[in-house]
Amino acid sequence: MATPAGSHPASPPAIPGKAAVAACTAMAVSYVAVLYAPTLLLRLPPATSLRAFFHRRFVCAAVSSAASVLATAALLGVWSLSDSSKALAVFGIRSDHLLEAVVIPLLLTSLVYAGSFVARLWVMSSSCGTDDDGVGVSCTEKLARWMQTSLQDVMVWRNYVVAPFTEELVFRACMIPLLLCGGFKMYNIIFLSPIFFSLAHLNHLFELHQQGCNFMRSLLIVGVQLGYTVIFGWYAAFLFIRTGNLVPPIVAHILCNMMGLPAFSSPRTRGVTSLAFLAGSVSFFCLLFPATSPKLYNARLDGCSCWHGYCRWS
Numbered sequence: 001m002a003t004p005a006g007s008h009p010a011s012p013p014a015i016p017g018k019a020a021v022a023a024c025t026a027m028a029v030s031y032v033a034v035l036y037a038p039t040l041l042l043r044l045p046p047a048t049s050l051r052a053f054f055h056r057r058f059v060c061a062a063v064s065s066a067a068s069v070l071a072t073a074a075l076l077g078v079w080s081l082s083d084s085s086k087a088l089a090v091f092g093i094r095s096d097h098l099l100e101a102v103v104i105p106l107l108l109t110s111l112v113y114a115g116s117f118v119a120r121l122w123v124m125s126s127s128c129g130t131d132d133d134g135v136g137v138s139c140t141e142k143l144a145r146w147m148q149t150s151l152q153d154v155m156v157w158r159n160y161v162v163a164p165f166t167e168e169l170v171f172r173a174c175m176i177p178l179l180l181c182g183g184f185k186m187y188n189i190i191f192l193s194p195i196f197f198s199l200a201h202l203n204h205l206f207e208l209h210q211q212g213c214n215f216m217r218s219l220l221i222v223g224v225q226l227g228y229t230v231i232f233g234w235y236a237a238f239l240f241i242r243t244g245n246l247v248p249p250i251v252a253h254i255l256c257n258m259m260g261l262p263a264f265s266s267p268r269t270r271g272v273t274s275l276a277f278l279a280g281s282v283s284f285f286c287l288l289f290p291a292t293s294p295k296l297y298n299a300r301l302d303g304c305s306c307w308h309g310y311c312r313w314s
Contacts, residue, residue, distance in 0.1 A: 194233025
């Protein structure tokens with residue numbers, strides 16, 4: 001992370017590797033377990049509506065995230081940092097280079113969805129001008145209606161606000177500094193830390209079973225979800241370590257939740273979607289390191305002993 005010119009941050013305290021792994025495991029388990037606290041521990045009656053159900057979960061996620069931040073701060077000795085901005089920077093919470101932290105990762109991640117954008121624009125161009133009932137309506141008015149409906153949808157708040165912010169705070173901002181200070185190599189962290197992220201999605205198997213889904217179908221659905229979360233976890237951890245900033249993985253998380261799985265092909269676009277997906281994917285991998293160069297997100301790199309170790313990248 002960036003340090004002001006002339007300042008020399010203290011070296012991060014070392015903690016036992018086993019302690020770091022244990023703390024990360026506890027955070028992953030508690031992030032899920034606390035979601036069931038209102039009914040199992042507090043003995044509150046079941047929520048009477050979907051909105052009330054998710055409002056409870058939003059509070060639980062916030063409590064779990066705050067507890068993880070406090071635990072990480074205690075383990076890493078963040079309290080000893082006199083400058084509050086440095087303490088927040090341990091978690092990648094920074095105000096400097098904010099424009100770069102939003103725009104560059106957004107554009108980089110969008111490349112993977114080039115095929116999806118082509119397919120969706122194709123559909124929008126054919127349906128724009130009429131609403132669902134076939135009544136004429138302008139594209140601007142249709143977009144305004146969609147935005148108004150989305151802001152009132154609790155699932156939109158879950159997928160695009162609460163989940164990205166709390167999950168990235170816990171699984172990237174808390175866990176990665178712990179593992180780095182536990183002596184783990186950066187590449188090992190990138191490829192292994194998503195295991196904790198995947199653990200937090202295993203509860204979907206239980207919830208699908210409760211909804212009446214048979215075991216094999218539930219297992220298939222959760223298996224696909226876990227595979228997707230592992231791949232995204234690699235990318236999010238890479239972004240966090242490369243930039244030393246929490247904003248890039250949050251931006252990528254929001255976009256991925258909005259877009260879902262990338263579109264590889266579409267029968268409507270006559271191969272244009274496949275071509276766009278291929279071109280976007282090649283561009284993504286070509287630009288992955290240049291677009292996440294630490295120099296783009298930090299004022300200085302010389303002689304740093306930073307929490308995220310970005311100065312050791314080539």
